[in-house]
Amino acid sequence: MLLAMLMGTLAAIATTIGALPVLLVRYSNSNPYSLEKLLNAGLGFSSGVMIVASFTSLLLPSIEGGGLTISLIGFIGGALAIAFINELIPHEHIFKGFEGPIGFKKIKTAWLVALAIILHNLPEGYSIGVASAYQTIDGLKVGLAISIQDVPEGLAVALPVLAITGSKPLALIIAFFSGLSELITAIAAVTIFGEYENILYLGLSSAAGAMIYVVSHEALPESHRTGREKEATIGFFIGFIIMLYLDTLLA
Structure with a gap:
């Protein structure tokens, strides 16, 4: 419990720290390209980190301890759960726009953006909790991974809200x-x-499924939507390598 609280708090602090640069910048709607590059690189970075963390700290321990069948059930279940929540709750993507029940489309865009990021964060917090319940080292690895990618994510939350x-x-x-x-x-x-x-093993694999769903359905498509694939790909590889190194270091 204590580890999950510490890692969850660290992730929350990292998100807030990532948003602090908005106090120093002056956003202009007439020149959105720098913003797009930064956001796409950040989304790519987050995707790389989450993919490595999902496999090394969640899915593989689930397969080793609970077997392939249990792991696949949890993996698919986690993805389906986030897909259902994604359809149920109204939210606004940075580039894609509104998604969810059409009756909620008139909600202020800033709050819809916030709901989109909260939906993105649900499997991340869930993963921290499940990994912490499994083993201290896995909770530490997942918590650090989430915190690292939460820094650019915090900026990805704050900049669109500032622009809106x-x-x-x-x-x-x-x-x-x-x-x-x-x-x-x-x-x-x-x-x-x-x-x-x-x-527990079902929980580990379901957390992995939820995280991979967010990467595949939300983060990576969003990072490529404006034609800034180069920045997104560079960010992805940087995040992937950093998390792989961190996982090896803590193994």
Whole structure:
């Protein structure tokens, strides 16, 4: 429980730290290209980190401890759960636009962007909690991985909100609450899987499925949507290599 709380708190702090540069920048709608490059590189970086963390710290331990069948059930279940939530809750993508029940389309765009990031963060906090319930070292690796990729993610939250609203305080507040959702989810996950250890391997693989779904359905397509594949790909490889090195270092 303590490890999940610490790692969840670290992730929330990292998201807020990542958003701090909005206090120093002056965004102009007339020159959005620099913003697009930065956001695409950040989304690519986050994707690289999450893919490595999903396999090395979640899916592989699940297969080794629970077997392939249990792992596949959990993996598919985690992906389907996030897909269902994605369709149920209204949210706004940075480049793609509105997604969710059409009746909620009139909600202010800034809050829809916040909901999109919170949806993105749910499997991240869940992964921290499940990994912490499994082993301290895995909780540490996943927690550090999520925190590292939360820094560019915090900026990816704050910059669009700043561009939409022109309010730097609001951009920081929304980034903070999007990070806080990870802490809440991490605590909930470690409480459940720490109590019911017989479903722990199912939890590990479901966390991996949820994370991979977010990468495949949200992060990578969003990073390529504006034709900035080069920046996104560079960011992806940097994130992948950093997380692979971190995982090896902590193994």
